[in-house]
Amino acid sequence: MDAAAQPGYETFEAYRGDLLAHCYRMLGSLDEAEDLVQETLLRAWRAAGRYDPLRASPRTWLHRIATNACLDALEGRARRPLPSGLGPAGDPHAPLRPSLDVPWLQPFPDARLGDPADVAQQRAGLRLALIAALQLLPARQRAALVLREVLQLPAAEVAQVLNSSVASVNSSLQRARTTLRAAGPVLDELRGPADPGEHAVVERYLAAFEAADVPALTRLLADDVALEMPPVALWLSGRDDYRRFIERVYVMRGTGWRLVPVRANGGPALAAYTADGRAHSLQVFTVAGGLVRRCVTFADPAVFGPFGLPPAV
Structure with a gap:
């Protein structure tokens, strides 16, 4: 490849937000995803001379x-x-004891997406569930599953990325979908639109x-609403x-809380500060049918x- 035509680091850097979301989906950790995005960009820069634009777009190559x-x-x-x-x-x-030995799933700030090719699709693929x-x-x-269903790469390209065959990729996808269906309706979150009233709720x-x-x-709560509180292993x-738990919160920590709206994992979230202005928790919501489901x-x-x-505020 002509050195003058080689993509530079700036070209790769434009995909940082897209790559961060991809690595987060794979790892469930924002911290680790940030490290691997940096590793990805360094690997890409070092291998730029071997990049062939006739075989893959820069985005596909970087995702590989x-x-x-x-x-x-x-x-x-x-x-x-x-x-x-x-x-x-x-x-x-129950006692609220943090389990600090568990590598908990971390939240993802939507502001870190940058300007991906398809913002709606990126956000749909970030829901916590x-x-x-x-x-x-x-x-x-x-x-x-992430490459095919979220990034919507053709099966042949997914096979290239994974150094596999199309048949093997399709078999992996079938097994993955079976596992996820058993976990609930999470696959619907890849393509289904968000509840139009979620922000109002x-x-x-x-x-x-x-x-x-x-x-x-x-x-505002659904009958079967779930409340989770990592790093506390208890969930309700x-x-x-x-x-009952919210009543307990006010008894333990008092009233006068301040909540700040943010966006996390493709949806609305609230950053909670106690009455004395200290950062306390980040609440990430799933809303459907006009009610909080999780x-x-x-x-x-x-x-x-x-x-x-x-x-602090």
Whole structure:
């Protein structure tokens, strides 16, 4: 390839947000995804002289490098779960003990997507329930599904990326879809549109939470709503237990909370600050049918940094 025609680092850098989302889907960790994106861009820059634009677009070529970097990183790694992936729902009055030895799933700030080719598709493939379900798949099945269903690469290109055959890719996809169907309707989140009223629901949730209006907040919850609180392994199921836990929060931490809207994992989220202005947790919502179906509350102020949120207000 003519040196003058070689893509430069700036060309690769334009895909950073796209690659970050891809590596996050594979790993479930924003921290590790950032490291692997940097590794991907360095590998691409060093191999730029071997890049052939007639065989693949820069985006496909970069995703091939990133996927293989992720597969290397996943060897021997434990999956990153949410609490609901570790056991049955618990008691809203149970002790809140963090399980710091668990490599928990991390949230993804939408602002880090940059300008991907298809923003709506990128965001759909970032929903927490889907990311958690992807962690159930063996690494190569996970890669095949992400490349085919999220990035929508043709099966032949996926086979190229994975150094495999189209038949093998299709077999991996079939097994992956079977596993995910057993985990719930998460595949629908790849293509289904978001609830058009989700922002209004979360705005009402914000107002009720700040006002400590438990009845108003409870009316926004689905009957089978789930509340998860990593790094606490406890999770709750059902409107009544959710309500009891919120009542417990106000008893333990008082009222006067301030919530700041952000976007995480392709949907609305709220950063919660206690009455004394300290960062407390990031609440990421799943809304359907005009009701909150799931709230994953990352009870770790360390998650505020990647969202550009201050540690205190």
